[in-house]
Amino acid sequence: MKRERNRKKTVFLIVWLAIIVALLAAVLIIGLPGERAETIAETMKDGVLHDRNRVSLFGLLDVSPALISAFAVTGILLFCALLIRIFAVPRFRTVPGRFQAAVEKLVGFFGDLAASNSPHKTGFVAAYIFSAGVYVFFSTLFELFGFQAVSTEGTSVTLPAPLADINGALAMGIMSFLVILVAGFAVNGVKGGLRVLKDFSLPVSMSFRIFGALLSGLMVTELVYYYNALSFLVPVVVAVLFTLLHAIIQTYVLTTLVSVFYGEAVEPPAPSEKKKKLKGNIKS
Amino acid sequence: MPLNIDIVQILLHMLNFAILAGGLTLLLFSPVSKFLEERRRHFEELERENAEKAAEAERLREEYERKLAEAGDEIDRMRAEAEKEAAETARRYLDSAKEKAGELVSGAEAEAEARKAQILESAQTEISELVLTAAQKLISSSGDEEHTRALYDAFLEEAAGEERASAERSDGR
Numbered sequence: 001m002k003r004e005r006n007r008k009k010t011v012f013l014i015v016w017l018a019i020i021v022a023l024l025a026a027v028l029i030i031g032l033p034g035e036r037a038e039t040i041a042e043t044m045k046d047g048v049l050h051d052r053n054r055v056s057l058f059g060l061l062d063v064s065p066a067l068i069s070a071f072a073v074t075g076i077l078l079f080c081a082l083l084i085r086i087f088a089v090p091r092f093r094t095v096p097g098r099f100q101a102a103v104e105k106l107v108g109f110f111g112d113l114a115a116s117n118s119p120h121k122t123g124f125v126a127a128y129i130f131s132a133g134v135y136v137f138f139s140t141l142f143e144l145f146g147f148q149a150v151s152t153e154g155t156s157v158t159l160p161a162p163l164a165d166i167n168g169a170l171a172m173g174i175m176s177f178l179v180i181l182v183a184g185f186a187v188n189g190v191k192g193g194l195r196v197l198k199d200f201s202l203p204v205s206m207s208f209r210i211f212g213a214l215l216s217g218l219m220v221t222e223l224v225y226y227y228n229a230l231s232f233l234v235p236v237v238v239a240v241l242f243t244l245l246h247a248i249i250q251t252y253v254l255t256t257l258v259s260v261f262y263g264e265a266v267e268p269p270a271p272s273e274k275k276k277k278l279k280g281n282i283k284s
Numbered sequence: 285m286p287l288n289i290d291i292v293q294i295l296l297h298m299l300n301f302a303i304l305a306g307g308l309t310l311l312l313f314s315p316v317s318k319f320l321e322e323r324r325r326h327f328e329e330l331e332r333e334n335a336e337k338a339a340e341a342e343r344l345r346e347e348y349e350r351k352l353a354e355a356g357d358e359i360d361r362m363r364a365e366a367e368k369e370a371a372e373t374a375r376r377y378l379d380s381a382k383e384k385a386g387e388l389v390s391g392a393e394a395e396a397e398a399r400k401a402q403i404l405e406s407a408q409t410e411i412s413e414l415v416l417t418a419a420q421k422l423i424s425s426s427g428d429e430e431h432t433r434a435l436y437d438a439f440l441e442e443a444a445g446e447e448r449a450s451a452e453r454s455d456g457r
Contacts, residue, residue, distance in 0.1 A: 049288045057296075067293055067300075074304040081311035089315045094323055107316040130313045131305035162297070167290055171297030 028228045040226055047222050048215065050165055053157040055149050065149055065157050066165030072147065073139040073162060106134075113255055118263025121187060125262040128179055129255040132172070136254055139163060140214060140247035143221070144239055161243075163250075164214040166207075173207025176258045184265035196265045206257060210250050217242030400454050407450045411443060 038046070046052045050064035057063045084103060092100055110133055114126035143161040151157045162168040180202070185193035224230045224238050418439045 061292065063293055063296070064288070064290075067296055070297055070300045074300050074307075077304060078307045078311070081308055085311040085315060089312075089319070092316075092319050094326065103312070103316055104320060107313060108320060110313075111317060111320070126317070127309040127313050128305065131301070131308045134308060135301060135304055165293075166288065167293040168297045170289065171294045171301065174294070175298055175301060 025232065028231070040223070043222050043226055044219060047160075047164075047218050053151040053153070053155065055157065056152055062152055064165050064167065065151070065159050066162045066168050068149055069142055069147075069159040070139065070162035070168055072159065073135065073142050077134060077138060106130075110255060114259045114262075117256065117259035118266065120263070120268065121183065121266045124183065125179075125259055125266075128176075128262075129258050132176065132258065133251045133255045136163060136172070136210070137247045137251040140217075140243060140250065143218070144243050160218055161214050163210050164218040166211055169211030169214070170203075170207045172210060172254070173203040173205075176206055176254070177203035180258065180261045180265050183262055187266040188269065191269070192265055196261070199261065202257075202261060206254065210254060213246050213250050217246050403450060403454060407446065410446060414439065414443060414446075 038052075042052070050066065053065060054062040055065045055068050057067065088099060088103065096104055107130065110130040111122075111126045114129055115122050118125050139162045142159070143164070147159045148156050149159055163172060177196075181193060181196045184196035188195070220242050221235075221238055224234050418435065421435060
């Protein structure tokens with residue numbers, strides 16, 4: 001008797017939900033009346049160049065929304081770090097719980113990466129790639145939330161991944177190169193610095209690698225979201241492929257590259273054959 | 285600039301990242317690294333202590349085994365000593381017992397000899413008393429010859445019986 005009633009209830013719920021979804025989909029696919037703010041070509045162009053939808057930075061300067069994203073990511077990450085520092089770190093135990101294990105894994109991963117690629121002067125590069133890794137990963141995921149900002153033209157603009165902007169990507173590449181360069185000069189003197197300068201293509205390659213990877217994700221995402229018909233189910237796949245995977249891959253690539261080049265810059269003179277070979281492999 | 289590259293924005297991105305990197309290093313990386321390092325050291329310490337304890341235990345075990353073996357030897361030695369001592373004591377007792385027995389036997393022999401002499405002496409005294417009694421009786425009743433003969437016979441018989449008893453007594457000893 002009771003089972004019979006439950007079954008009826010289930011059938012009713014399924015049918016009800018199916019009708020609602022079908023009607024909603026019909027409305028959306030046929031198209032809601034209303035005008036688009038921009039054409040697909042404009043959206044794509046703006047995705048690459050960020051020349052139209054600009055956001056005012058405290059009224060001082062009109063900047064690309066990616067810079068706002070970058071500030072937002074920094075704010076969120078620092079806030080979370082502060083919370084962890086205040087509430088979690090003092091309660092760390094010798095045998096970690098789940099959360100502690102996750103934090104330890106995060107720090108330990110970059111620490112190990114730095115130690116394995118750069119056996120000398122590991123401390124600094126470990127801290128740097130930890131920050132860079134966390135930044136690249138979470139700023140790429142930031143795109144998924146689709147936070148909105150108001151552009152200077154008064155339209156709504158979705159905050160993109162900071163590194164999908166050419167300026168953000170260049171900043172990342174140049175800064176990583178500077179870190180390696182300065183470390184080379186500081187540890188091995190002029191000779192070490194010159195050895196790093198030999199790889200002058202490094203900042204460009206790092207910048208454009210990350211820019212290209214994230215921009216491609218952005219383009220596909222923009223394309224998908226532009227059309228209502230593609231807004232069902234497809235974003236799940238797109239989000240995972242172009243956001244989550246890019247976040248993981250780009251984080252890993254950038255941190256590995258920085259630690260490898262840093263390790264080479266700070267290692268004592270007379271580098272071994274093995275290292276040269278490794279570097280050659282990564283470049284190709 | 286091509287591609288909308290903007291130096292000011294690049295610098296702003298750098299500033300942003302510099303703030304983030306410093307903050308994350310101070311708030312998260314350094315404390316957690318320190319904690320990990322401390323824990324690593326803690327476990328290394330534990331491992332070292334365990335190894336030391338194991339070595340100590342092994343050393344003690346060896347020492348105890350050695351001591352045990354030594355104690356076994358000691359016990360064997362003591363047992364042999366005790367056995368030797370016991371044999372010695374037993375031999376001494378046996379010797380003294382034998383000596384005592386010899387003394388007792390010779391003492392008894394001497395005593396028996398003395399008693400025999402004493403008995404013989406007392407027998408002789410009795411005989412002389414008997415003779416004396418007989419002589420007195422003879423003197424007092426020297427009537428008829430037949431009576432005298434009877435008396436004489438009686439004396440002889442008594443004397444012989446006395447002699448036999450004395451011999452038997454000395455034989456019994």
